[in-house]
Amino acid sequence: MTTPDAPPRELTVALLGGGTVGSQVARLLRESADDLAARAGAALRLTGVGVRDAAKPREGIAPELLTDDLEGLASSGADIVVEVMGGIEPARSLILAAMAAGSSVVTANKALLAEDGGTLHAAAEKHGVDLYYEASVAGAIPLLRPLRESLAGDKVRRVLGIVNGTTNFILTKMDEDGADYADVLAEAQALGYAEADPTADVEGYDAAAKAAILAGLAFHTRVRGDDVHREGITSVSAQDVAAARDMGFVIKLLAVAELVDDEKGVVVRVHPAMVPRTHPLAGVRGAFNAVFVEAESAGDMMFYGRGAGGAPTASAVLGDIVAVARHRLAGSRGPGESTYAHLDVLPIGDATTRYYVNLDVADRPGVLAAVAQAFADNGVSIQNVRQDGHGDDARLVVRTHTAADSALAATIERLRSNDAVRNVVGVMRVEGEDER
Amino acid sequence: MTTPDAPPRELTVALLGGGTVGSQVARLLRESADDLAARAGAALRLTGVGVRDAAKPREGIAPELLTDDLEGLASSGADIVVEVMGGIEPARSLILAAMAAGSSVVTANKALLAEDGGTLHAAAEKHGVDLYYEASVAGAIPLLRPLRESLAGDKVRRVLGIVNGTTNFILTKMDEDGADYADVLAEAQALGYAEADPTADVEGYDAAAKAAILAGLAFHTRVRGDDVHREGITSVSAQDVAAARDMGFVIKLLAVAELVDDEKGVVVRVHPAMVPRTHPLAGVRGAFNAVFVEAESAGDMMFYGRGAGGAPTASAVLGDIVAVARHRLAGSRGPGESTYAHLDVLPIGDATTRYYVNLDVADRPGVLAAVAQAFADNGVSIQNVRQDGHGDDARLVVRTHTAADSALAATIERLRSNDAVRNVVGVMRVEGEDER
Known part of the structure; x- marks a missing residue:
């Protein structure tokens, strides 16, 4: 007989989504069951897989686990609800329903997190559950943790x-x-x-x-x-x-x-x-x-x-499942959303980078001076200039020092209106020049 | 007035070691205090820095924090004891004393973990505290987590x-x-x-x-x-x-x-x-x-x-301090040691890799056949052979397919005793050939 204080020996997992990632998650929950149990501290039992069409067979998923009652599965009170459907709705409503039912949530849904992560985090906080999403960025690469x-x-x-x-x-x-x-x-x-x-x-x-x-x-x-x-x-x-x-x-x-x-x-x-x-x-x-x-x-x-693929993404989802499972067994939670810094998110004009600018120019005296003046007047310092070709093929390739994006944009505007510049062929930011 | 259930607003940190890493840890605890408090959920207060010679000034560490009473500091019951002294003793005894006093421990001590990690993990388990050591491998690179x-x-x-x-x-x-x-x-x-x-x-x-x-x-x-x-x-x-x-x-x-x-x-x-x-x-x-x-x-x-350096290593130590602090505030612990797999640690002879073998050989008919036979008799399959030079400079460069280390060792032994092989100039394992 189990004493009331003994830790539960089993945690339940409800899976929303039975596509490429979902079927790999189901497979790993089954095939790696012993390892997962040893690492999480309890067996992980899959209680259902929510899909649009439950009649369609899914490789590696027992037919009796399939259900099209997504709402019912999400709010079934499973220890862990895994959302790998993608998209904004119904994923958001289902996740919120799961949290309201006391379930911790693991999701790979980058679009939803980027659109409305605040709502999800607030709900996790309110209901005292975990929200983990390692798989949402860069697939299998451990990055968010x-x-x-x-x-x-x-x-x-x-x-x-x-x-x-x-x-x-x-x-x-x-x-x-x-x-x-x-x-x-x-x-x-x-x-x-x-x-x-x-x-x-x-x-x-x-x-x-x-x-x-x-x-x-x-x-x-x-x-x-x-x-x-x-x-x-x-x-x-x-x-x-x-x-x-x-x-x-x-x-x-x-x-x-x-x-x-x-x-x-x-x-x-x-x-x-x-x-x-x-x-x-x-x-x-x-x-x-x-x-x-x-x-x-x-x-x-x-x-x-x-960064993608069913198995790599499923690996990240499983890592989160184990972490969330450990927290549930310990009666704890992982770190919640951290937004204490409240920094301003500024427009692109405030970014500073280096630039490459490729100009189709007239091959005549004074062109370089005019071009250089356009950069100087906007406070953009030139790192180097290379002239390629002659006559109709004359090109100026300019690379700048670090400048504000707004200053570069003004420079390009000015160059376009200069009749010595036949065409602005290419403009591209340059990153990572100082790292090594 | 604080209610009894309110979370503590301050956690104490005792630092063992005031060298390159320790002084950086002390600096970051001071300079990043606000960020650390926001991320950990409580202020982190440094209660002392244990060093061999407390009279010697340490840049960035207030003199009144320095103490040479390492045992006293380790067993002072701080929430978190950080060990960045290195070496086996007294580091091990101090860590065990800290755990016995209920402190969670963060260490960068790879030598101690490799020699006697089991004892430290067992003590952490026994006393219900955390043992974190991200900084012990590859410095600042998040790897252990x-x-x-x-x-x-x-x-x-x-x-x-x-x-x-x-x-x-x-x-x-x-x-x-x-x-x-x-x-x-x-x-x-x-x-x-x-x-x-x-x-x-x-x-x-x-x-x-x-x-x-x-x-x-x-x-x-x-x-x-x-x-x-x-x-x-x-x-x-x-x-x-x-x-x-x-x-x-x-x-x-x-x-x-x-x-x-x-x-x-x-x-x-x-x-x-x-x-x-x-x-x-x-x-x-x-x-x-x-x-x-x-x-x-x-x-x-x-x-x-x-992989090294005071500030990078201190970054890893601080990350562990924040994690351990969160656990203490939540009354929880991170994952403990996981050794459930109990795999055998086998000798090098059981490893399988590819090899590069460079032989100084006599330049005469039959040498290649003799060399090839030595590999074949030991079950080592040759990927390619290149002959370099002639006469006294004749060399055979052999690259093998994957083979057991023991088989390669036997092959080299055999080659050394063959009079057509004047010298085994180089033998090296080849790794990573199949990854991309």
């Missing part, structure tokens, strides 16, 4: 991440093969690395959601997806890639979150950027993800791994 | 790490400059990257202690420093480095822990190894550290950053 726990005694200055595998696959191929964006996108779609509608990836929406989550954790400030300045990779040309290569750089879609304005604010942005080939992020190829963190005491760190 | 928490739902197959900055600095210099070991060691000593007595680093003792800690966490099995097969870098020659370079490899001192024998055992080893230049570990240069983890579901991951 290091940021919110390991670095809790340090001050993060900047986070630079490659957090979208689809765009990194495309940019890597463009760099390796010299191919055009459209051709590589088609190849990525054929290989299943890009969706039929690739907008969320190639326009940077997915990366922006992840950037918001990372920024919130790094700077103890609530950041929403809408706060993130966002530019995609659709306008990156084979010519840009070749120009980067010539200068010893590679183009990456970066998610950047950093302290600005004497540490009173943060800017969070997603855009293509040139990165020196000697920077650790430059070697992150194909569908891999990596996040580079600059902290005051710890210095530079990088976390690298698989 | 990911291994023991984020990957708790996965199965780690292998850990490959560059965990000693001194040797990586030396090997990087040898690779970049073609210099000899002795010259680079002297340079490293002049720059302060190597100790006057470099034995602990260059003979692999430091890396072996860290390998034992990593292996224990990765495989849920107790591993001691003495269980680790250890070879240092003192016999790595400029010639070896050049040969590696010719083949597209770089030599690194690796700490390797992996499942073997159908997952019933682990082998843990530290030795120089050739790593392909395309592997993420190959780009880890100078004093940086990195640990590459291969897990069943998550796939390949890498954690990269500064």
Whole structure:
């Protein structure tokens, strides 16, 4: 007979979503049951898998576990409710219902966290449950736990991440093969690395959601997806890639979150950027993800791994399940949302970076002087200028020192109105030049 | 007036050790007090700094905090006792005294954990306190928390790490400059990257202690420093480095822990190894550290950053202090030692890797056949053979497929006794060839 004070020997897990990630979570709960029980301190029993169509068989999931009663499963009072459906609704309502029923929640839902993380965190606080979401950013790479726990005694200055595998696959191929964006996108779609509608990836929406989550954790400030300045990779040309290569750089879609304005604010942005080939992020190829963190005491760190896929994402979900399970057995909770810093989230104009500017110019005396004056008048200091070609092919390639984004934008405006400048061929931010 | 149930507003911290790391910990506790209080949920008050000579002033530490009564400070009942003295004794006795007085302990002491971690973990369990030690391996890189928490739902197959900055600095210099070991060691000593007595680093003792800690966490099995097969870098020659370079490899001192024998055992080893230049570990240069983890579901991951230094190590210590502080406020504990798997720690002969073998051979018919036969008779499959030079300079460079270490050792023994082989010039393990 069990005494009343003995710890429960079993915890229940309800799974919302039976797709790529959900089926892997179900499989691992079954196949790794003994290891998980030893590590969590109790057996983890899957009580149900909520799906839209419960009649459709799912590989590796016992048919009797399937249910289309998502609301019923979410509010069944399971110890842990795992949400791997994605999207805003019904995921949000289901998570809130689960918390109201006293369940701790593990989710991989980056879009929801970036749109309305505050509501979820407040509900977790109110009901005294855990909200864990390691899988929402950079798949299997342990990243959120290091940021919110390991670095809790340090001050993060900047986070630079490659957090979208689809765009990194495309940019890597463009760099390796010299191919055009459209051709590589088609190849990525054929290989299943890009969706039929690739907008969320190639326009940077997915990366922006992840950037918001990372920024919130790094700077103890609530950041929403809408706060993130966002530019995609659709306008990156084979010519840009070749120009980067010539200068010893590679183009990456970066998610950047950093302290600005004497540490009173943060800017969070997603855009293509040139990165020196000697920077650790430059070697992150194909569908891999990596996040580079600059902290005051710890210095530079990088976390690298698989950013997507059913099994890697499920690994991150399972890690959270074990952590949440331990807390329930101990009657405790993990750290809640930390937004005490309340920094201002500032517009992109307040960001400061270096720039690459490629100008198609008239080949005549005085052009360089006019161009240099446009930079100087806006307070943008030039690092170096290279003239390429002559006559109709004359190009000026300018690289700047660090300048405010607003100053660079004003410079470009001024250059466009100068008749010696036939065309502004390329403008791209340059990141990571000082790290090594 | 505070009600009895209100959480305490202050936690006390006693610091054992006032050297490079200790003074940085004291500085950060003071300079980051507000951030730490917000993140931990209570102010952290430093009650004393235990040192050998309390009369000697320490930069950044108020003189009235210094004490040479280490035993008294350790057993003062502080909420958190931080041990950054290093060495086995008196560190072990002081940590045990602290736990007996109900204090949670944060330590950076890899040597002690590798020698007698079991005793410390058992004491933490007995007294219901935390034992945290993120700073003991790879300095500032969040590594232990990911291994023991984020990957708790996965199965780690292998850990490959560059965990000693001194040797990586030396090997990087040898690779970049073609210099000899002795010259680079002297340079490293002049720059302060190597100790006057470099034995602990260059003979692999430091890396072996860290390998034992990593292996224990990765495989849920107790591993001691003495269980680790250890070879240092003192016999790595400029010639070896050049040969590696010719083949597209770089030599690194690796700490390797992996499942073997159908997952019933682990082998843990530290030795120089050739790593392909395309592997993420190959780009880890100078004093940086990195640990590459291969897990069943998550796939390949890498954690990269500064492995040593006062401020980076202090960052890791502070992260642990915040975690332990949160637990004390919540009346909970973090995960304890996990050794449920009880795998056998097997001898080096049971490891399987690829090999590079460089032979000085007689230039006459039949030599290749004799050499090939020596490999074949020991069941070692040859991947490729290259003949370099002629006459007195004739060399055979053999690279093998994966083979048991014991089989390779027997092969080398056989080659040494063959009169066609004038000298076995170089033998080195090859790691990381299949990862990308």
